[in-house]
Amino acid sequence: MQYALKEAEKALEKAEVPIGAVVVYEDLIIGKGHNLTETLQDATAHAEILAITAAAAHQASWRLEGATLYATVEPCPMCCGATLLARIGKVVYGTDDSRFGGCGSMPGVNVMASNPFGPAVQIVRNVKQNECQQLLKHFFQKLRGGSSSE
Numbered sequence: 216m217q218y219a220l221k222e223a224e225k226a227l228e229k230a231e232v233p234i235g236a237v238v239v240y241e242d243l244i245i246g247k248g249h250n251l252t253e254t255l256q257d258a259t260a261h262a263e264i265l266a267i268t269a270a271a272a273h274q275a276s277w278r279l280e281g282a283t284l285y286a287t288v289e290p291c292p293m294c295c296g297a298t299l300l301a302r303i304g305k306v307v308y309g310t311d312d313s314r315f316g317g318c319g320s321m322p323g324v325n326v327m328a329s330n331p332f333g334p335a336v337q338i339v340r341n342v343k344q345n346e347c348q349q350l351l352k353h354f355f356q357k358l359r360g361g362s363s364s365e
Contacts, residue, residue: 246270309347
């Protein structure tokens with residue numbers, strides 16, 4: 216998760232929502248990414264999507280069985296769908312996203328609950344939660360001119 220946090224810090228430096236992600240396979244980072252939606256003006260340029268794309272390029276295969284996706288924030292439904300399609304078996308994330316999360320923290324939305332493409336995806340929540348939340352709080356406070364509300 217520490218490497219995903221480093222990616223999130225890169226997003227923060229670019230005035231992007233500070234979310235970072237890495238894909239790990241056999242203890243090796245094979246893909247990494249951070250939010251670039253504003254930079255690229257692309258709604259799909261989420262950290263997880265970019266990390267999955269980089270991992271697929273590294274493996275020369277879109278099938279990433281045996282890989283783990285680490286993200287600083289709970290993946291959204293789009294990123295959850297990409298994770299399922301890529302056959303990633305485990306997702307580890309830092310903090311819930313009660314507005315846009317796709318792993319169950321948003322009421323009625325759990326894209327990962329059943330996997331039509333294979334075995335259930337293992338979800339590990341709240342890893343380095345405080346550090347992940349602090350990056351988000353810092354970003355939104357700065358965005359709102361120092362306001363402490365989110």
